[in-house]
Amino acid sequence: MLRLALLLAALAALAGLAGPAGGADEAALLTLRQAQVLSVPAPTLAPPDGGHYTPQALPDDWTGPSGPGEQVRWYRFDFDPPPVPAATLLAVYLPRVCSNLEVHLNGQLLYRGGRLREPVTRNCYRSQLIALPAGLLSASGNRLDIQVVGFALPRVSGRQRAGGLSEVIVGPHALLADRHERQVFWNVTLAQIIAATLVMVGVVMLALAWVRRAGYLFYFGVVAVGWALLSSRVWWRDIPLAHGTLELLSCIAFVPLSVCALLFLLRYCGVTSRRLDLALWSQCLLLPALLLALGPERLFTGAAICYSLLALEVFVTIGYFLAHAWRTRREEFWLLGSILGLVAVVVAIEVGIQDRVFDLPQVHVMHFAIPVLFCALAFRLVQTFAQALTTAEAARQQLEQRVHEISAEIERNFSHLAEVRVEQVAEKERKRIAADLHDDLGAKLLTIVHTSTDERISTLARDALEEMRLSVRGIAGKPVQLADALADWRAETVSRLGDAGIEIEWQSSEPATPRTLAARSYVQTTRVLREATSNLIKHSGASRAVVQVKVDEEFQLVIRDNGRGIPLELDGRLDRGHGMASMKQRAKQMQGQCLVESGPGYGTVIRLTLPL
Amino acid sequence: MTHILLLEDLPEIRVWLKALALQVFPQAQITEAARVHDAREQISAQRFDLALVDLGLPDGSGVEVVAALREAQPEAQSVVVTIHDDDDHLFPALQAGAFGYLLKEQSREQLAEQLKRISQGEPPLSPSIARRVIQYFAAQQRSQFREKTPLMPGVTLTERENEVLLRVAKGYTLPEIGVQLNLSRHTIADYVKQIYRKLNVSSRAEVALEAQRLGLFRR
Numbered sequence: 001m002l003r004l005a006l007l008l009a010a011l012a013a014l015a016g017l018a019g020p021a022g023g024a025d026e027a028a029l030l031t032l033r034q035a036q037v038l039s040v041p042a043p044t045l046a047p048p049d050g051g052h053y054t055p056q057a058l059p060d061d062w063t064g065p066s067g068p069g070e071q072v073r074w075y076r077f078d079f080d081p082p083p084v085p086a087a088t089l090l091a092v093y094l095p096r097v098c099s100n101l102e103v104h105l106n107g108q109l110l111y112r113g114g115r116l117r118e119p120v121t122r123n124c125y126r127s128q129l130i131a132l133p134a135g136l137l138s139a140s141g142n143r144l145d146i147q148v149v150g151f152a153l154p155r156v157s158g159r160q161r162a163g164g165l166s167e168v169i170v171g172p173h174a175l176l177a178d179r180h181e182r183q184v185f186w187n188v189t190l191a192q193i194i195a196a197t198l199v200m201v202g203v204v205m206l207a208l209a210w211v212r213r214a215g216y217l218f219y220f221g222v223v224a225v226g227w228a229l230l231s232s233r234v235w236w237r238d239i240p241l242a243h244g245t246l247e248l249l250s251c252i253a254f255v256p257l258s259v260c261a262l263l264f265l266l267r268y269c270g271v272t273s274r275r276l277d278l279a280l281w282s283q284c285l286l287l288p289a290l291l292l293a294l295g296p297e298r299l300f301t302g303a304a305i306c307y308s309l310l311a312l313e314v315f316v317t318i319g320y321f322l323a324h325a326w327r328t329r330r331e332e333f334w335l336l337g338s339i340l341g342l343v344a345v346v347v348a349i350e351v352g353i354q355d356r357v358f359d360l361p362q363v364h365v366m367h368f369a370i371p372v373l374f375c376a377l378a379f380r381l382v383q384t385f386a387q388a389l390t391t392a393e394a395a396r397q398q399l400e401q402r403v404h405e406i407s408a409e410i411e412r413n414f415s416h417l418a419e420v421r422v423e424q425v426a427e428k429e430r431k432r433i434a435a436d437l438h439d440d441l442g443a444k445l446l447t448i449v450h451t452s453t454d455e456r457i458s459t460l461a462r463d464a465l466e467e468m469r470l471s472v473r474g475i476a477g478k479p480v481q482l483a484d485a486l487a488d489w490r491a492e493t494v495s496r497l498g499d500a501g502i503e504i505e506w507q508s509s510e511p512a513t514p515r516t517l518a519a520r521s522y523v524q525t526t527r528v529l530r531e532a533t534s535n536l537i538k539h540s541g542a543s544r545a546v547v548q549v550k551v552d553e554e555f556q557l558v559i560r561d562n563g564r565g566i567p568l569e570l571d572g573r574l575d576r577g578h579g580m581a582s583m584k585q586r587a588k589q590m591q592g593q594c595l596v597e598s599g600p601g602y603g604t605v606i607r608l609t610l611p612l
Numbered sequence: 613m614t615h616i617l618l619l620e621d622l623p624e625i626r627v628w629l630k631a632l633a634l635q636v637f638p639q640a641q642i643t644e645a646a647r648v649h650d651a652r653e654q655i656s657a658q659r660f661d662l663a664l665v666d667l668g669l670p671d672g673s674g675v676e677v678v679a680a681l682r683e684a685q686p687e688a689q690s691v692v693v694t695i696h697d698d699d700d701h702l703f704p705a706l707q708a709g710a711f712g713y714l715l716k717e718q719s720r721e722q723l724a725e726q727l728k729r730i731s732q733g734e735p736p737l738s739p740s741i742a743r744r745v746i747q748y749f750a751a752q753q754r755s756q757f758r759e760k761t762p763l764m765p766g767v768t769l770t771e772r773e774n775e776v777l778l779r780v781a782k783g784y785t786l787p788e789i790g791v792q793l794n795l796s797r798h799t800i801a802d803y804v805k806q807i808y809r810k811l812n813v814s815s816r817a818e819v820a821l822e823a824q825r826l827g828l829f830r831r
Binding site: 435438439442443445446447449450451462465466469483484486487488489490491494495498506 | 622624625628668695696697716717719720738739740743780781782783784785787788
């Protein structure tokens with residue numbers, strides 16, 4: 001929106017600059033609007049004397065039919081210099097003369113604008129300023145003769161290039177130079193600057209189109225470059241081509257240029273239709289054929305038809321384009337709408353000028369307005385492109401980020417797998433060691449158990465075997481479910497005591513939530529319980545035993561019997577047959593404790609407490 | 613006359629086991645073997661009523677012999693005699709068709725008592741073995757449910773068998789379970805025998821199915 005406002009302001013400023021200067025010094029200017037005119041068949045070296053001059057109002061536009069070749073007219077003015085301070089350099093200023101001129105003052109050749117014969121120098125777009133040497137001027141009764149060589153309107157393809165002469169202004173050189181420079185700047189210099197800009201923009205667009213394979217950018221580039229080339233006739237005065245050929249070619253060149261502009265708009269909307277393309281391109285044959293059929297003497301009529309038709313197509317396409325933008329790209333609508341709206345207005349004005357609805361202006365809006373709008377459009381296209389690029393880069397960065405994350409995850413997974421693998425290897429190794437122990441040590445101990453004749457040695461060997469097995473289980477083992485451990489202990493204890501004929505009561509509360517016991521704790525507790533059970537069977541003489549298991553913050557195992565307890569005399573060598581010390585030792589290893597309460601006649605209570 | 617196959621690689625232990633077997637079955641005729649290979653030959657050569665099989669042998673595992681005997685002489689009883697009391701070692705042997713196990717380090721009296729019980733149809737069943745059996749049948753049922761194959765007849769446990777297994781797994785002894793369920797010692801023993809049998813049948817069926825699936829079934 002801001003950009004749009006700036007654009008409009010810039011155009012308004014340009015329009016203001018282009019306007020006529022203030023009238024403070026108007027009094028010093030002599031404007032000649034009446035001339036004596038004489039047509040001659042070919043350029044002459046001097047004003048023909050004695051010819052039949054006829055009066056003619058200025059500006060004189062050569063609209064009537066004419067024969068082939070250039071036309072030549074002599075304009076004659078008789079004037080008194082305007083009242084100016086002495087020593088002021090006077091000049092004659094011609095806002096428009098087409099195509100070329102020659103100026104004589106009081107019979108002396110003063111100025112020639114270039115070639116007067118084919119190819120005639122084309123000065124149609126620039127004003128002329130000719131200084132009047134003071135030595136040639138008289139105080140009154142000066143005669144100014146201007147020979148104009150040009151081509152009548154029917155033989156040109158643009159009204160700007162039809163032969164003619166505007167009013168003639170005589171005044172102080174400084175004052176008129178200002179006007180002249182402004183006119184030349186707006187009509188010629190600016191056209192050159194813009195043409196150069198347009199060529200650059202067009203080349204950039206073509207390069208982008210080539211890189212991106214974007215059709216609409218290609219058409220836009222072609223239009224920009226084509227327009228710049230076509231506008232060269234504004235500042236290139238001596239194109240080495242005959243007048244008729246050049247006029248025909250410049251009209252014909254407009255056709256593919258317009259087609260490209262239309263295709264740009266259509267492609268930008270995403271319209272791709274072979275038939276439509278074919279229809280549009282076929283105009284490149286049909287319209288030149290029309291121009292040729294009409295012949296050089298009706299070139300202007302043909303050109304007007306071509307321009308009107310192409311302008312109509314441009315209007316329709318812009319309408320379609322804006323409708324499409326309104327539907328799909330609302331945010332772009334206002335910008336594109338205003339740019340294309342201005343294009344449409346400028347084109348309409350130009351067609352109006354060609355069709356003589358409007359007078360021929362001194363400044364040719366078409367030549368700078370359209371390129372400026374082109375540049376605005378190009379800016380928008382590049383911006384869109386840059387936005388797309390930014391989006392793509394952001395997406396790429398996101399992708400990279402994602403890839404990075406995923407590879408980090410893969411690495412994590414890999415190291416996790418490696419850990420698992422290490423664990424598996426360790427587990428396998430443990431199993432191997434366990435198997436070796438069983439097979440070697442186990443077999444030997446077993447042999448002792450079953451072959452020794454000494455009961456004591458046999459028992460020791462059995463204990464050692466059991467010890468070894470539990471140890472192996474401890475190093476190889478995984479944590480045991482507490483419920484499973486309780487079941488194993490119960491089954492073993494109840495079975496052994498039952499076989500020994502001791503009544504047993506097992507009291508255990510199942511833990512509410514599944515809990516586990518470290519393999520080592522399981523093994524040690526099993527040993528303590530086994531030891532206690534053995535003692536109970538061998539030494540206590542009890543008839544009844546109670547085992548209580550409590551699981552809360554800690555694990556508590558209580559084994560109580562109604563036996564004789566540990567007799568005093570046995571107390572001194574308590575450890576020999578009872579293994580109380582080893583029980584305590586084991587409890588300590590598990591950061592727990594094992595208490596033995598016993599008295600003769602009171603039975604024995606063993607309490608094992610372990611942290612969980 | 614009882615024919616006993618004794619498979620044990622350590623000579624001293626073998627001597628001692630032979631004495632144990634003769635103590636329980638004084639009339640028995642005992643064939644000794646020290647390797648899996650020898651045992652297989654003996655199995656194809658003559659009939660046995662009972663086999664005492666060690667698990668860890670120089671040329672293989674006793675489980676193979678258990679399976680071979682179950683295959684060749686289904687009426688023969690295999691008893692695993694081992695130093696390994698954990699279910700990881702025992703369970704495969706039970707699946708292969710062993711009808712009980714003896715732990716070698718037990719005293720001669722205990723072993724004699726247990727062997728007698730096994731031969732009378734009262735195999736032992738520890739809580740950890742019971743848990744494994746429960747897990748095994750649960751997994752079987754799940755996979756059959758998943759693959760929508762009909763339940764194999766004779767290999768699902770009855771409610772009573774399940775009940776007994778669950779109680780054993782919780783640490784109750786077989787006599788205790790008999791009291792709890794108001795059943796005789798023999799009935800409980802029958803349930804345990806059924807469980808062993810179904811475990812074997814189901815495992816064999818599973819192996820056959822697996823072989824069929826892999827296209828290895830050659831009969």
